[in-house]
Amino acid sequence: MPIQVLSATLAAQIAAGEVVERPVSVVKELIENSLDAGAESIIVDVEGGLCASIKVIDDGCGIPQDELDLALQHHATSKLSLLNELDNIATLGFRGEALPSISSVSKVTITSRHSDSISGHRINYDFGSKVSESAVGTSIGTAVLVARLFENVPARLKFLRSNSAELSRVKDLMQQYAMGYPAVKFQLRSDSKTLFSTTGSGNILDPVIAIYGSRTAPDMIRISQDETDQAYRVEGFVSVPALNRANRSYMTLFVNGRLVSSRTMTHAVEEAYHGLLPERRYPISVLNLVLPYSDVDVNAHPTKREIRFLNENLAYTSLQKAVRKSLIDQVPVSTVGRTTFTGRSSGGIYPYPTDRTGSGSYSQMDFVQGRTDLFSTQAPNRELLTALHVIGQVRSTYIIADGPDGFYVIDQHAAHERVLFDGIVEGLEHRYLDPQILLAPVTVNLSPLHVETLHNHKELLSKYGFDVQEFDSGAYLLRSVPSMMSVGDPSKSLVDVLDMISVEGLLRRHEEIVAASVACHSAVRAGRVLRLEEMNSLVQKLEATTNPHTCPHGRPTLVRYADYQTEREFGRR
Ligand code: ADP
Ligand code: MG
Numbered sequence: 044m045p046i047q048v049l050s051a052t053l054a055a056q057i058a059a060g061e062v063v064e065r066p067v068s069v070v071k072e073l074i075e076n077s078l079d080a081g082a083e084s085i086i087v088d089v090e091g092g093l094c095a096s097i098k099v100i101d102d103g104c105g106i107p108q109d110e111l112d113l114a115l116q117h118h119a120t121s122k123l124s125l126l127n128e129l130d131n132i133a134t135l136g137f138r139g140e141a142l143p144s145i146s147s148v149s150k151v152t153i154t155s156r157h158s159d160s161i162s163g164h165r166i167n168y169d170f171g172s173k174v175s176e177s178a179v180g181t182s183i184g185t186a187v188l189v190a191r192l193f194e195n196v197p198a199r200l201k202f203l204r205s206n207s208a209e210l211s212r213v214k215d216l217m218q219q220y221a222m223g224y225p226a227v228k229f230q231l232r233s234d235s236k237t238l239f240s241t242t243g244s245g246n247i248l249d250p251v252i253a254i255y256g257s258r259t260a261p262d263m264i265r266i267s268q269d270e271t272d273q274a275y276r277v278e279g280f281v282s283v284p285a286l287n288r289a290n291r292s293y294m295t296l297f298v299n300g301r302l303v304s305s306r307t308m309t310h311a312v313e314e315a316y317h318g319l320l321p322e323r324r325y326p327i328s329v330l331n332l333v334l335p336y337s338d339v340d341v342n343a344h345p346t347k348r349e350i351r352f353l354n355e356n357l358a359y360t361s362l363q364k365a366v367r368k369s370l371i372d373q374v375p376v377s378t379v380g381r382t383t384f385t386g387r388s389s390g391g392i393y394p395y396p397t398d399r400t401g402s403g404s405y406s407q408m409d410f411v412q413g414r415t416d417l418f419s420t421q422a423p424n425r426e427l428l429t430a431l432h433v434i435g436q437v438r439s440t441y442i443i444a445d446g447p448d449g450f451y452v453i454d455q456h457a458a459h460e461r462v463l464f465d466g467i468v469e470g471l472e473h474r475y476l477d478p479q480i481l482l483a484p485v486t487v488n489l490s491p492l493h494v495e496t497l498h499n500h501k502e503l504l505s506k507y508g509f510d511v512q513e514f515d516s517g518a519y520l521l522r523s524v525p526s527m528m529s530v531g532d533p534s535k536s537l538v539d540v541l542d543m544i545s546v547e548g549l550l551r552r553h554e555e556i557v558a559a560s561v562a563c564h565s566a567v568r569a570g571r572v573l574r575l576e577e578m579n580s581l582v583q584k585l586e587a588t589t590n591p592h593t594c595p596h597g598r599p600t601l602v603r604y605a606d607y608q609t610e611r612e613f614g615r616r
Contacts, residue, residue, distance in 0.1 A: 052147065052171055055117070056196060059144035061345035065203055066093035066192060067212040068346065069149075072141035073187050074220055077101035078300075079122065079134045080185065083243060084228040087217060091234070092206040094192040102184040105157035108164040111176075114153065115168055117143045131336045135301055135347070142187075147171040148199070149192040155185040170195050214239055219295045219302055221250040222329040247329070251280060255293075255327060262286040264373045266330070266365050274338075275357055277365035279330035283374050284316060284593070287324040297331040298339055303350050308332065311359045315366035318555075319374070319593055332362055376427065376451070376592050376603045428586035433578045440569035442578045449609065453601040455578075456569050457594035458585050463527060463562035464595040465588040467507075468555075478508035478523035485521045487511070487534040493541045500557075507557050509537060527565045536564045559595035 049057070063069055070087055077085045080103025090096040106114055113119045120139030123129065129137070145151060146168045156163035163181035167174040193199045203209055214231055221229040221241045228243030229250075241250045252260050263280040279297075296308045312328055320326065340351040352358040431444040431451060442453040489497065497504070497511060497519070504511065508525035524533045540560045567573070573581075585591045585600065594600055610616045 055143065055147035055171055058117075058140070059147045060199070062140055062144040063148060064199075064346075065212070066097065066209050067216055069097060069145055069189050069192065070099065070213050071216055071346070072136070072145065073097075073099035073189075074217070075135035076141065076187075077103050077185070078220075078224065078227065079136055080104045082184065082227060084230075086230045086232065087213065089210065089213070089231075089233040093209050093213065094194075094200070094203070094206075096188065096190045097192070098186060098188045100184070100186040102182070105160070105163075105183050105185055106153070106155040107157040108160065111153060111155065111164055111166050112173070115142050115146050115151070115166070115173075119143075129342060132341050133299070133336055137342070138345075138347075140345075143171075145189055148196055149194070150190045152188040152190070153185065154179060154181055154188075156181050156183050158183050210238075215292075216302075218250070218254045222247075222254065222295055223297045223300060223302060223331060225250050247278075248280065251327075251329060259286060259327065263327070264369050266369045267372065268365050268368075273361070274335060275361035276333040277330060277362055278333065279328065281312070281315075281330070281366055281369065282327040284319040284326070284370070287320055287326055289324065291325050293327040294325060295329045297329075298341075298350055299333055299336065300331060301341060301347065301350070304348050305350060307352065307355055307359050308362055311362040312366055315363050315370060318590070318595055319370060328366075330362065330366070332358060334358065334361075371590055374592060376599075376601055428582060428591055431582055433575065433582060435575070436573055436578060438569075439572050442573070442582070444582065446603075449603045449605040449607075451601050451603050453582065453585075454569075454594075454599070455571075455573060455581065456566050457598055458581055458600040459566035460559075460562045460594040460596075461588050461591065461600055462581065462584040463565050464558055465590075466527070467525070467558040467561055477526040478510060479526035479528070480510075480523045481521065481533060485534050487519045487521050487537055488517060489519055489538070489541070491517075493538065496541045503554065503557060504540070507561060509540070511537065525561050525565075528561055536561075539564065555595070562595055 062072065074085055074087070077099060080101060082101035082103035084102045086098075086100045088098040088100065090098075110121070116139075118139045120137060122134040123132070123137045123139075142151070142153075147170065150170065151168045152165060154163060154165040163179045164176070165179045166176045193203075210233060217229055217231050218239060221227070221239075225241070225247040226243055226245040228241060230240040231238045239253070241253050248260055248263060251263060259282065262283045262285065264283060266277050266279050266281065268277060291309060294309060294312055296303055296305060296312075298305070298308075308330075312326065312330065316326055338353040340353070341347055343349050343351045427447060431446040434443045434445055434450075436442055436455075440455060442455055442458075444451045444453060494517065501511075508523055508528075510521070510523040512520050512522070514520050521533055521537055524536060528536050540557055592600055607616070
């Protein structure tokens, strides 16, 4: 077939494929337009299924009558004029492609009244061609109705899933936007039933409560940053480690208010939880990375969901540090029934005023109170530890202490591991992890896998004080071990460290694995009787660590039995 120029209609339909893949893409573009128009309320109304009719109604600035037709033309936008503006995009839209693309695959009716105009106007387009235009009485703002979506592109219809599956994508998307724009009222209706709504109160936790439930509120931590004058800022909320999920879909990320998917950012958030969450568990988070517009390329993808950072490293570390710092500063001690490691939450045990009513949900007032508790009276762990009064030991394994709001049970091994781990990491920073020369070198037989690990990490191991030399094939001579480790069986310690590197090496930083493994080997075992002075000294040392409430593997070092819970157990409440 000879080369031909495609008809305008066909070209538009092909182009539309990039922007409108499925109904949720239509909703995304229309919501973004409403947000760009400064809307304070956005209603998405679905009738008879998403492909039959989607209407998005906003109270934004509206479109002037003489620009209505332009809005539906390709490359027509009010948001960008000069090429150099492309480097400084502050609006969500800028390509001028959404409305014409949607219009080429559906029947579009736009009703709009501009804020300067005394009346409204309506235009109708059928699959890309104008049908009618009329004056209408309407309030300021814009309503875009998209009907019979994809009717002229049956191929696209075939790839859609059931209406309820597509509708749940729309709901997910709207919920994400609602969390990013707490001052905007969002509502999703389907056949007159409200599926989801927010109040637009401006309180950034309100949409989180509307979406994930009031129980999550006390477990969300506001990101705090000391240096607010930084060029890269982070705003939002993340969950305490005890509140975690089995997949990443609860991590909502924005860059300058734009909803994005970014591996860099996801990874930075996960890294911030390093050692706090068990493997393959993920936090709930709503984060907005605010940076100069010129530092991010938003024009990297037709749906604008993927972006490129000018300084990827800075974006990564800003996010990672802000989240990590907030976590370390604010994470409360696990309370029994909601421990970090199981990720289970029995709920109702947190000592918050509203939980006591047993109503199970927060009213606006209650919540304000609950939040004050969370952010001001929740003592940082260090202070908490100073306040602990050690009572004694049970099962030769746990230390029992009296403290604020309840009594505390400390896992002696986990606590000691944390203390040693910090000591090791600090020692390495100052390069003084002394080796302990063994009185007589020990022969170790290593498997081929161990040998390979040993060779690949020889330098690291020697930095930690392991001196291992080959003297026969497969047989090695161990001359020294890290000094704090010398109490145990040195060859077993070496093999364990090698095992940990080969098993966990792909998942964690090698340095940390070795440090955690050395700490684990040297820490006091469960089952060892401790004297009161030893217990007090351990608690004091724990207080000085970077992260007193978890061991290097992410398990808790201490849990609280809240007064509230004990009182309930004894029927006092
Ligand atoms: P873009 O958003 O990239 O500019 P669109 O095709 O989505 O392109 O929209 C074209 C133009 O129509 C926008 O630039 C804006 O001026 C106008 N517009 C679209 N939707 C709205 C709305 N809800 N409120 C006000 N103006 C709108
Ligand atoms: Mg747009």
